[in-house]
Amino acid sequence: MSLIRVVWGSASAPTEMASYDAALAAAGVENYNLVSVSSVIPAATAVEAVGTAPDLGPAGERLTVVEARATxxxxxxxxxxxAWSQAVDDGPGLFYEVAGETDANDVDRRVHEGLRAGQELRDWEFTEPNVVVESEQAESGTYTxxxxxxxxxxxxxxx
Structure with a gap:
């Protein structure tokens, strides 16, 4: 069985790109080249919320990701x-991502709404949803x- 790890982080820095790099470092994936994919979880794949990624291989290699990000x-x-939910009996699943210049309650509400809409498009019986929310205050003079x-x-x- 394959594994998808859910990681998260936030950070502030003097430039937009530096804050993104620092947030990637907080999540443990700053040394990889990220390749974004749409939001389908393959069947027979476990999803585990880990917070910070373990060592996933040599620096400079490619990581396939679904990304929710706001600066x-x-x-x-x-x-x-x-948010994510998988079909019962080890079937496929669905990720849904939301991000913005808003509070944690707003993205939590919107990610649940989006996941429900995506589930309605599919003829699968889904498990209960899982959600990870990351939120941070940005101070004046910094990017977050x-x-x-x-x-x-x-x-x-x-x-």
Whole structure:
């Protein structure tokens, strides 16, 4: 059985890209090249919320991810949420991501709504949803990023 790890982090820095890099570091995936995919979980795949990724392979390799990410210039608040549910009996599943310059309650509500809408499009019987929300206050003069990632397996060589 394959494994998808859900990781999250937030951070502030003097530039938008630096805050994104620092949030990736908080999640443990700063040394990889991320390749985003849409939000379908393959059948017979476990999903585990781990917070910070373990060592997933050599630096510079590719990681396949579903990413919820938002960055804001302070002052303000930034939040990201990732929800998932899988079909019963080890079937496929669905991720849904929401992020924005808003509070944790707003992204939590919207991610549940989005996941329900995605479930209605599929003829699968789903398990109860799981949700991870990351939210952070941005101070004036800084950029702040909040992110939640679903990381598919371990890293793979790019070339």
């Amino acid at each position: 804001t210039a302070g002052p303000g608040q930034v939040s990201a949420a990732l 990023t909040a992110l939640v990632l679903a990381v598919y397996g371990d890293s793979e060589p790019i070339c």
